[in-house]
Amino acid sequence: MTKIDTNRPETVLPTPSHTVGPFYGHALPFPGGGDIAPVGHPDTITLQGYVLDGAGDPLPDAFVELWGPDPDGNVPQVDGSMRRDPASGGFLGRNGVEFTGWGRVQTDTDGHWTARTLRPGARGRNAPYLSVCVFARGLLVHLYTRIYLPGDEAALAADPLLSRVEETRRGTLIAEDRGDGTLRFDIRLQGEGETVFLEYR
């Protein structure tokens, strides 16, 4: 039964998740999906990484969504991530000025993704981080993780989540400074070096 009577709370039960399947590529990704930072913004960070399976093979059919606050730690409430063109029915791209905080990037055929966004500010007792949601063919329920930024060891050590994660796995949540202006964050779905995934309750 899929007409839900909201006067009967016991019937309000969650809709199950399903995989995105292999054929979302003409539907979900959009031009400029990873260009989250306003053009020329001085606090821009560039992220890149691979999504890998349990055999260490890259996934050519995954996508990630990134969601984070602005450099002052404020959560944006700005729309316009996927502006549409009413004339052509196509995409206009972001306007290059406003910061929506959200982006979606698919892996390329090498399993590699990149995104440019603003360096997130800290919120509360948390070290600065970006929230990540991973989707792929074969993944029946999406996975959440976080990208913490390297550098501020004191903030990382005090972070409520990181301080609960075992030492050997903590590094999977912290991007690596490549020294070339980019931060690398690989997502390993299974096996050696498996990324720490999160569940919210």
Added chain:
Amino acid sequence: MTLTQADIDQEIATRHAAYEKGIADGAPVEHQPRRDYAPYRSSVLRHPKQPPVAIDVSKDPELVELSSPAFGERDITEIDNDLTRQHHGEPIGERITVSGRLLDREGRPIRGQLVEIWQANSAGRYAHQREQHDAPLDPNFTGVGRTLTDDDGHYHFTTIQPGPYPWRQHLNAWRPAHIHFSLFGTAFTQRLVTQMYFPSDPLFPYDPIIQSVTDDAARQRLVATYDHGLSVPEFSLGYVWDIVLDGPHATWMEEGR
């Protein structure tokens, strides 16, 4: 050795029986599929083996995951929710209307959030380059739509009844007809991607993807209901499908939204 439908049926039955036994023994109902569901072979190397680390959202109102990205009128065009009007000609197939409400676990409407759909055409073919099924493409149908929920949480699409299609996981593997849905809530923790099915599809028992939801009642929540009142005279058949987002969210953030 070729993997047959009988092999997959056996695996599905084994998983289902184990789940039913667990319930009989007092295990909790599982509303969601397990990520580790071998009858769907693509899941084998793509699920984590370590348990997730749990975060209690009630302990920290500053979590960025308690908010969600905003979408607005700029992010959709007027005909994005009518998949039959996106080309010069009429798509082939049976026109349908798909409508419902987007709700949270308390049954409250989720307003102004983005709903994205995608699907195969009436012959069971996606407008995707990698799709190798040799059913015909329809030059008048892309199978992609978007809309924003209204103040009551309603969404509304006009589209074409998608066809079932073969997918080669095993010999004679067929997916029941479905429409993919992507949904956002008021919190990023409520994110959902799923598939909507049509009533009484004979392919349900054979499909390891729908069967990955091992709870019988939960699986039924993926199936739309035919609604004659939603059918449009001389135009389309109506299906209603209400969606409930799982995942915690913070009630104090919803004021004014």
